[in-house]
Amino acid sequence: VWFYRLVTPDSIEIYPMPEAASPSDYDRRGRIIEELNQRHGVPPNWIESGEGWDVALLEGDLHPSLIAASNMHPIGEVPSGDLPPEPPEDDQPPVEDGEGA
Amino acid sequence: MRFNFGGQWHAWGAGFGAATATYDSGAVGLRLLGVAVGDITFWDSQVAGNQYMDLLNDAGSSTFYITLNSGNPLYPLGGLPRFQGPDGVPVMYAEAGDAPRVRIVANDAYLYNQAGFELVGGLQTEAAALDTQVDAIEATRSSQNTTANNMATSVANLQAAQLRPAAVLRPSAVTTLTSSTWTTILFGAETIDTASQHSTSSQTGRFVCTLPGYYLFTSQISYAGSDVGSRYARYLVNGLAPQSVSVLLPANAISGSSGVTVPGRMQILALAGSDYVELQGHQTSGANLNTDASSSVYSFMSVVYLRPL
Numbered sequence: 001v002w003f004y005r006l007v008t009p010d011s012i013e014i015y016p017m018p019e020a021a022s023p024s025d026y027d028r029r030g031r032i033i034e035e036l037n038q039r040h041g042v043p044p045n046w047i048e049s050g051e052g053w054d055v056a057l058l059e060g061d062l063h064p065s066l067i068a069a070s071n072m073h074p075i076g077e078v079p080s081g082d083l084p085p086e087p088p089e090d091d092q093p094p095v096e097d098g099e100g101a
Numbered sequence: 102m103r104f105n106f107g108g109q110w111h112a113w114g115a116g117f118g119a120a121t122a123t124y125d126s127g128a129v130g131l132r133l134l135g136v137a138v139g140d141i142t143f144w145d146s147q148v149a150g151n152q153y154m155d156l157l158n159d160a161g162s163s164t165f166y167i168t169l170n171s172g173n174p175l176y177p178l179g180g181l182p183r184f185q186g187p188d189g190v191p192v193m194y195a196e197a198g199d200a201p202r203v204r205i206v207a208n209d210a211y212l213y214n215q216a217g218f219e220l221v222g223g224l225q226t227e228a229a230a231l232d233t234q235v236d237a238i239e240a241t242r243s244s245q246n247t248t249a250n251n252m253a254t255s256v257a258n259l260q261a262a263q264l265r266p267a268a269v270l271r272p273s274a275v276t277t278l279t280s281s282t283w284t285t286i287l288f289g290a291e292t293i294d295t296a297s298q299h300s301t302s303s304q305t306g307r308f309v310c311t312l313p314g315y316y317l318f319t320s321q322i323s324y325a326g327s328d329v330g331s332r333y334a335r336y337l338v339n340g341l342a343p344q345s346v347s348v349l350l351p352a353n354a355i356s357g358s359s360g361v362t363v364p365g366r367m368q369i370l371a372l373a374g375s376d377y378v379e380l381q382g383h384q385t386s387g388a389n390l391n392t393d394a395s396s397s398v399y400s401f402m403s404v405v406y407l408r409p410l
Contacts, residue, residue: 005340012341020277026389030279047281047333047383054343056283056381059306063339063377 001060004033005070006040009052012070013040015078017057032081033057103157104191104207107167108176108183140166141181143193147202153193157185189218258409261312266296266406268308272399273301275325275391276382283335283381286322286392286400298404306379308402310372314409320365320402322382323393327360330385334365337379344368347383360393365402371410378404 002017015036020026037055046053062070142165143153154165159182167184170176186193191210194202207213273289285306291299298309310316322334333347348363365380372378380402384390392400 007341023389026277026279030282030389033279033282047385054283055281056337056340057279057285058337058340058379059285059287059304061304063341063375066340069341 003058003060003062004036005054005056005058005062005066006036006042007052007054007056008040008042012066013073014062014067014070015073016075017078018081028081030081031083032079035079035081102212103185103188104213105209106184106186106193106205106207107181108159109208139197140168142166142196142198143186143205144196144202145190145193147194147204148200150194153187153190155187159183258312261296262314262406262409264295266298266312266404267293268295268299268402268404269293270299270305270308270402270404272392272394272401273305275394276400278324278382278384278390278392280330280387280389281383281385283333283337283383285337285379285381286402288400288402292401296406304377307377308379308404309377310374312406313373315369315371315407316378317367317369317405317407318365318378318402319367320380320400321362322365322380322400323360323362323398324382324384325360325391325393327384327386327388327390329387332361332363333383334363335381335383336365336368336370337381338370338372339376340379343381344370344378360398362393362398369407373410378402 002019004015004017006013013036017029017032018025020029033055042053042055043049046055143156144150145153152165156164156167158164158167164184167182170178170180170182172178173182176182181195186207191207191213193205195205196202269292270288271290271292272287274287276284276287278284287306288299289301289305291301296311298311299305299307300309308316308318318336320334320336322332324332332350335347336344338344348366350361350363363382370378380400382392382400394400
């Protein structure tokens, strides 16, 4: 069991993360992390930005002191990380006929 | 034990005379108390002395006086109803509002045994004193047990410290690191673990403190090849407190083909019971990046106990 643990300047947020075993799983996990970072306003250069931000993946179970200090989010608040479906070919915009075609 | 009074054929207050009538001395029985119907109090002395306040009437209710009968068919008019005196008192002096008081003996006074009561009282006093002594002994023993337990713990810790626990953790498989995210490096194998402070099957990324003390950590993280971004390493205590700074290598120092190994800092950490330490890696290649876990290039975390806290 893995957890996304975000330290912001004001709080600590923890989300459970889906298991990952294949490259596609890890890609999906990366999209989830990216969305959670955006949700909490993590600056892109947070690791160089100094104190106050820290994004980490931790192996559970978590230490009681960390749980006590954190906002624990349920699995229902975790983004799916699923890619949007490919649009069907029929939805392609029609190509306008050129003059003289 | 309470003794029983009243309710006998001769137990009248007075069969005649007004409630305020005076009485003379010398007679017994009917003119004892001088009032037809009234409240009788009971004393420990014929003159002066103290009134007994702890009586039980014939209904078993607490009272400090007994009312002569004025209509209860169980007793004659003016009769003294049955009641119980204070605990352990077989003889009292009855008074109907004024002197003289009349000596009244309990119906079951034959049960009274002065020596027995004194003996019981003495034994009760001795028992209470013994209880106090036992309490004191138990308190002393509890304190001694606590001291002994503390000493045993100290001895066990010293014995364990003499053995100077050590551990070297190494991976059994690669760990995949998401870009720009600190990730715990997993160690599914170990070269040394003298004090069972690491598991190769559960939460393998942790060194778990079982003996409080100062520990020296050294480590390295071997990243697979990529020439984009930077690489870091750090220790994390209990999932929250990053320890010291990680090592950073800029992208231009990384060979894309051969990967790079980032040495973790040598660091002393003070750990109490149940604290755990993880080695975490961080990379900014922009994509997932694995660690190396070959037999020749791999990450590790070495730990050695230094001294008690």
